Amino acid sequence: MKIVISGGGTGGHIYPALALIREIQKETKEAEFLYIGTEKGLESTIVTRENIPFKSIHITGFKRKLSFDNLKTVFRFLKGVSTSRKILKEFKPDIVIGTGGYVCGPVVYAAAKLKIPTIIHEQNSIPGLTNKFLSRYVSKIAVCFEEAKDYFPKNKVVLTGNPRAQEVIGKDGIRGRISVGLSTTTPAVLIFGGSRGARPINEAVVKSLSELGKKPYQVLYITGDAHFEEVKKEVELVGNPQNVVIQPFIHNMPEVLAGIDLVISRSGATTLAELTSLGVPSILIPSPYVTNNHQEKNARSLEIQGAAEILLEKDLNNKSLIKNIDRVLLDKEKLTGMKKKAKKMGIPDSACRLYKLMKELVKQK
Incomplete structure (x- = not known):
């Protein structure tokens, strides 16, 4: 053929x-x-x-x-x-x-x-x-x-x-965590802005670092290659908490996703396919710069089903970011419900x- x-x-x-x-x-x-x-x-x-x-x-x-x-x-x-x-x-x-x-x-x-x-x-x-x-x-x-x-x-x-979506099934989440330096026992949040990164997300995360350092969970923060050096300079000024791992890019995303409890990301179609296939709850920050505002419309599909929550970029800052993470990740009943609903949407x-x-x-x- x-x-x-x-x-x-x-x-x-x-x-x-x-x-x-x-x-x-x-x-x-x-x-x-x-x-x-x-x-x-x-x-x-x-x-x-x-x-x-x-x-x-x-x-x-x-x-x-x-x-x-x-x-x-x-x-x-x-x-x-x-x-x-x-x-x-x-x-x-x-x-x-x-x-x-x-x-x-x-x-x-x-x-x-x-x-x-x-x-x-x-x-x-x-x-x-x-x-x-x-x-x-x-x-x-x-x-x-x-x-x-x-x-x-x-x-x-x-x-x-x-x-x-089919490619992420059956990956070893424990190995994924270890590969990026995360603990295998502490709840983990992944924050990323797509393959190239997203400046507004990076700015909110950098301003959140000192507060994130006090939390009972760990964070894997992917800046995107284009933004890494700039973020690195800012992190040197404010300090890098022990529970926050910062990397420019990861090549084994399916494996890492399999070991994550909550994702904060844009709402590109491929990302949502991966999240629902694995049943990973998410807080979605749709890019407002795409044609037909399709990322927000993609995100609304998950929000309606209870598989994700939406934080619009215009409302994104260090306080709203942490507030939303805490509200989902620290509420075990809510987190479990979102996992089930995300999984139900997966193909x-x-x-x-x-x-x-x-x-x-x-x-x-």
């Missing part, structure tokens, strides 16, 4: 794609892959590091306001479609899967016009422009939130969940579901 996968721009589009690839490799040893992305996106380094064949096209996203740049984007899209057609005709895939980001537009559109079975995977509760456009042409649409179904043709939509066989959908389409070809 030959499979083309396209997705890029952010880790939220790339990591689900890699999780699906790993599931397919496990089930179909002879599967061949080609990943199509952009040179400037994160995918060009992340995917090639995984030794997956990679080809690039040049494409940019549309501006939501009227702009001359949008005319350029139209020309780049048409050129991207032409380049994608050539790549697809040469590779001859059995199926093409788009996991999000504007690079999917020309790739999946070209595949649909070549009558190749196609799937788009929408990770968020509110779809982006690219997936809304592609929904008219693709064979099937895989979604992670029930709410997303309302934006697509009903006969095409299948709830599969996020393949990344732990998400990669299997998407792989099954893919196989059905190929069989019908």
